[in-house]
Amino acid sequence: MRRDIFQAIADPTRRAIITIIALQAMTPNAIAENFNTSRQAVSKHLRILTECDIVKQEQQGREIYYTLDIEKMKEIDIWLDQFRQIWETRFNQLDDVLSKLKNEKNEK
Amino acid sequence: MRRDIFQAIADPTRRAIITIIALQAMTPNAIAENFNTSRQAVSKHLRILTECDIVKQEQQGREIYYTLDIEKMKEIDIWLDQFRQIWETRFNQLDDVLSKLKNEKNEK
DNA sequence: TATATGCGCAACTAATTGGTTTCACAAATT
DNA sequence: AATTTGTGAAACCAATTAGTTGCGCATATA
Incomplete structure (x- = not known):
């Protein structure tokens, strides 16, 4: 079984649990009361998160x-960093376009 | 079937495909040649990503x-933002501790 | 025109998932 | 001592997953 962070956040119920217990420690019962899930289902998700x-x-x-x-x-x-580089590159390219336009304007 | 970004990145093969086609457009065959998977398997992943x-x-x-x-x-x-807030809070708390230590030192 | 290539898709499979019901056990409460 | 409460875990189930094999079709090449 795949047990990594990407597997952990794949399920929406699990993402909700993650969001809740990020802010404060909680018992399985308390978590289950926060949204429409049984205590046992929460327990299983907590096992997977563990x-x-x-x-x-x-x-x-x-x-x-x-x-x-x-x-x-x-x-x-960290995994998103690879895209951030591209985001920034694109931003820089846009920057280049803008400065080119500026130069062309100045040259008139 | 759940079809969202979190599902998309849940599978390691899919993450590899995502990384490859982030940089340049590629055919299914070319993608499959890049790591140990059949063309059909790649095709199925591309369908899911679509x-x-x-x-x-x-x-x-x-x-x-x-x-x-x-x-x-x-x-x-964007989903990670909720944790970034906590990361920063913790950082600020550490900051507080450091400045307190500094003040205590100065008071001596 | 015949053949090779690139592709999507359907059918099939074993494994995994996310949930339920039921149980056992320890800790709290009566 | 008897009962209630909080929990993990096992057994079961339908649905989904990730892969394979085999097919058909369109486009390229001989």
Whole structure:
């Protein structure tokens, strides 16, 4: 089974869970109450997120609090870098076009 | 079937295809030659990427050139914004700690 | 005109997914 | 001590996935 950050964020329910536990630690029950899913379904997603190694858990009595390991999100950011380079290149090209137009105007 | 950008980048083969056609337009055959996959497998991935609406195609005779619609990648970037806010907050908190330490030093 | 090439697509397969129902167990509450 | 609550996990299911093989069709080449 593929267990990486891209697999983790592929499912919309999982993305919602990620968004919630990014801000505060939460129990599976509390997460399930936040949107239309059963506790068990949330539990399964949390298991997958754990296997993807992007959540931390802390036991308090019989409750287990899950939080997102936010730093792990940077891996996606890093993958996006390759496009950012192109975005910037295009921007620079647009910049070139603009300065050319400016020069042509000045030369008149 | 879920057909969004997150589904598009969930598969590693698809991520490789995305990376290749981000830089230059390519035919399915040419893409397949670049890594260990059959032409048909690539074709199926291109179909999914098309359904996810992140590729453009241009027919030239019997060849079809596929390119990435790079702008669509920004959707991922936008989703990451929520974490970027937290990253920055943490950075600012670290900043606060540092300036406090500095002040304490000065007070001695 | 006959053959080779590039492609999409349908049919099939094994594996994976996302969900449910049911259970067991530990911790809290009565 | 009995009951309720919070949880993980197993068994099951329908749907989806990622790949293969084989086909048909249009375009290029001989």
